[in-house]
Amino acid sequence: MNPILLAVIIVSAIGLIAGIGLAIASIVMAVPVDKKAEEIREILPGANCGACGYSGCDGYASALSKGDETNTTLCLPGGDEASAEIARITGLAAGTVQPMAAVVRCQGIKRNCSTKLKYSGVRSCKMAAQLFGGPKECTYGCIGYGDCVEVCPYNAIHICDGVARINPLLCRACKMCVNSCPKNLIAMMPLHETKAEVLCVNKNKGSQTRKECRTGCIGCMKCVKVCEYDAIKVENFVAYVDYEKCTGCGKCVEGCPVGCVKLITLENNER
Amino acid sequence: MSLAAILVTAIFTQNFILSKFLGICPFLGVSKKLNTATGMSLAVIFVMVLSTAVTYPINLLLKANDMEYLQTIVFILVIAALVQLVEIVLKKYIPSLYNSLGIYLPLITTNCAVLGVVLLNIDNGYNFIQSMFNSLGAGLGFLLAMVMFAGVRERLESCKVPKFLEGLPITLVAASLVSLSFLGFAGLVEGIFG
Numbered sequence: 001m002n003p004i005l006l007a008v009i010i011v012s013a014i015g016l017i018a019g020i021g022l023a024i025a026s027i028v029m030a031v032p033v034d035k036k037a038e039e040i041r042e043i044l045p046g047a048n049c050g051a052c053g054y055s056g057c058d059g060y061a062s063a064l065s066k067g068d069e070t071n072t073t074l075c076l077p078g079g080d081e082a083s084a085e086i087a088r089i090t091g092l093a094a095g096t097v098q099p100m101a102a103v104v105r106c107q108g109i110k111r112n113c114s115t116k117l118k119y120s121g122v123r124s125c126k127m128a129a130q131l132f133g134g135p136k137e138c139t140y141g142c143i144g145y146g147d148c149v150e151v152c153p154y155n156a157i158h159i160c161d162g163v164a165r166i167n168p169l170l171c172r173a174c175k176m177c178v179n180s181c182p183k184n185l186i187a188m189m190p191l192h193e194t195k196a197e198v199l200c201v202n203k204n205k206g207s208q209t210r211k212e213c214r215t216g217c218i219g220c221m222k223c224v225k226v227c228e229y230d231a232i233k234v235e236n237f238v239a240y241v242d243y244e245k246c247t248g249c250g251k252c253v254e255g256c257p258v259g260c261v262k263l264i265t266l267e268n269n270e271r
Numbered sequence: 272m273s274l275a276a277i278l279v280t281a282i283f284t285q286n287f288i289l290s291k292f293l294g295i296c297p298f299l300g301v302s303k304k305l306n307t308a309t310g311m312s313l314a315v316i317f318v319m320v321l322s323t324a325v326t327y328p329i330n331l332l333l334k335a336n337d338m339e340y341l342q343t344i345v346f347i348l349v350i351a352a353l354v355q356l357v358e359i360v361l362k363k364y365i366p367s368l369y370n371s372l373g374i375y376l377p378l379i380t381t382n383c384a385v386l387g388v389v390l391l392n393i394d395n396g397y398n399f400i401q402s403m404f405n406s407l408g409a410g411l412g413f414l415l416a417m418v419m420f421a422g423v424r425e426r427l428e429s430c431k432v433p434k435f436l437e438g439l440p441i442t443l444v445a446a447s448l449v450s451l452s453f454l455g456f457a458g459l460v461e462g463i464f465g
Contacts, residue, residue: 007338014329014345018352025356029363122429 036065036089043085044078047153049174051076064090073097076173099191101168101266102156102177104148106185107199108141109161113213129182136162138212140202142185148177168266191266194248196232196241198223200260203236210258217260223252232261274404276464277397281408283456287384288416290453294384298417299442301375308421309414310368311375314357316410318379319388322350323406326389327399346389347380354380384413420449 040061048056052074054063063069064086072086073095080097087094119128119135125147133139144162156170157177166177168191178186185201198217202209206218219237231245232252239261252261272280287293294315301311326346333341358376361369369376379385388409392402423445432441 003336003338006336007341010332010336010338011341011345011348015348018348022352022355022359025359029359031362031366122431124429127429 034062034065037062039089040064040086043082043089044075045082045172047077047172047174049077049153049172049176050179051173051175064092071095076100076175099268100173100188101171101191101268102166102173102175102186103189103197103264103266104142104164104166104185105187105197105199105201106140106142106163106183107215107260108136108138108213109163111161112215113138113141125180126182134183138202138209138216140183140185140200140204141213141216142183147180147182148186151176151180168268171268189264189266190243191268193243194263194265195243195246196248196250196252196261197264198232198239198241198261201238203238205237209237215258215260218258220257222255222257223261226251226255272401273464274401276460277401277404278408278411279463280460281405282412282415283453284458284460286412286416286453286456287387287409288413289450291387292450293387294382294413296378297375297382298420299439299446300378301372302417302420302424304371305418305421305425307371308417311372312410312414312417314361314372314376315379315382315385315413316407318350318353318357319385319406319410319413320403322346322353322385322389323392323402325349325353327392327402330393342390342393343386346386350385350389351380384409416449420446423449 037058038061041057044057044061046057048058050056052060054060060069060074064072070092072083072090072092075082075086076097078097079099083097084094086092113136115135116137117132117135119131121127121131123145125134125143125145128134128143128145134141134143136143142163144159144164146157146159146164148164149157149159153174153176154170154172156167156172157164158167159165164185166186173188175188178184178188183201187197189195189197200213200215200217202213202216204212206220209216209218217238219234219239221234223232223239224234228249228251229245229247231242231247233240233242248263248265250263253263281287285291288295288298297311297315302308326349329345329349330342333339333345354377357379358369361372361376388406392405395405397405424442427441427445436444
């Protein structure tokens with residue numbers, strides 16, 4: 001037989017056998033694909049941030065399509081648009097997503113909060129926090145080695161003068177930074193609304209806080225007394241604001257002797 | 272050559288990654304985490320052994336027809352089909368491993384270590400049993416190199432690396448040092464089995 005013809009026959013025969021084998025295998029071991037889940041997955045932003053409480057976009061999509069989850073507003077980065085699209089596919093009710101952005105609750109810049117030790121280990125907040133609570137005098141404040149900068153998928157966080165700062169124009173409220181902070185300093189605040197916020201989480205007594213940081217909350221209760229809406233509370237020597245009650249009148253800001261309460265209006269034109 | 276000698280040669284002295292420099296792509300790509308490195312290596316071992324078992328009779332067929340020049344193309348075909356099969360099986364039974372391997376699983380198709388072991392078996396004139404042991408050894412050597420290097424990579428993560436060496440450059444430097452350390456196994460087989 002012609003050797004070229006034989007070569008062609010051998011190669012195509014092997015190819016055919018392999019092809020048939022694979023076809024049989026793919027039928028025998030077919031994995032059922034969830035069409036609805038794939039469609040929902042296409043709409044979600046794909047950042048896999050976990051803001052919805054699931055392991056990632058895939059997890060949320062499959063929970064929605066199976067009917068385990070009926071809340072369409074859990075995707076914060078996707079916002080209203082994603083909610084409406086999910087509602088269209090699943091037939092569930094669409095909702096409005098309160099647009100949020102992250103804020104670092106610390107003002108411990110170098111001028112306000114001095115350092116107590118010279119740290120020369122791995123540049124990671126988690127590592128540094130294990131050594132006497134970090135290099136700064138205040139063991140509650142921002143360490144400033146940028147664990148949150150590393151995890152932010154939108155490049156919205158920068159370290160300015162030793163403290164992390166989040167750009168609300170870039171923040172998509174995925175909460176990755178919230179989980180990365182060993183000091184639990186990052187809070188989510190509503191966008192487009194003026195709210196008071198206490199930029200300190202120091203739970204030490206006032207006299208101790210005063211020694212550690214010039215703008216630390218000393219728990220003096222002045223803000224609680226001036227607030228007409230009962231929106232600010234002091235627990236463990238540090239004040240907290242209830243955003244639902246806060247109207248942004250600014251009385252607490254005037255009353256604060258250390259300047260740790262600030263009126264914040266986060267703006268983001270895109271959301 | 273005894274079977275034990277073939278096995279030890281393939282794992283240590285002629286390690287496919289660190290001495291023959293085959294299969295560098297998955298070596299650098301999937302060695303970031305220990306569990307994916309192990310999973311990838313196990314898949315490679317499976318594909319290597321299976322493809323050797325399948326290509327050996329095919330090679331006899333080619334030889335009988337004086338068509339050794341078809342080896343490369345036919346073997347690639349067979350390996351590609353086997354990788355697809357492994358992919359289907361993994362997707363069905365171990366979806367977590369399937370997801371973590373990602374693009375590197377189909378890339379075993381073009382993993383030169385797999386084609387390399389198949390062709391080297393023929394070049395060395397091994398019989399069927401010897402070929403199987405050689406591919407098993409090559410796969411185990413791949414596993415050894417991947418696991419070792421995954422450990423090195425995990426240590427590198429927490430090191431202060433100069434800015435210009437960050438990422439791939441320092442990984443390549445580390446890989447070359449690990450490869451250099453495998454030179455120490457030279458003469459091991461002659462010493463034990465010779």
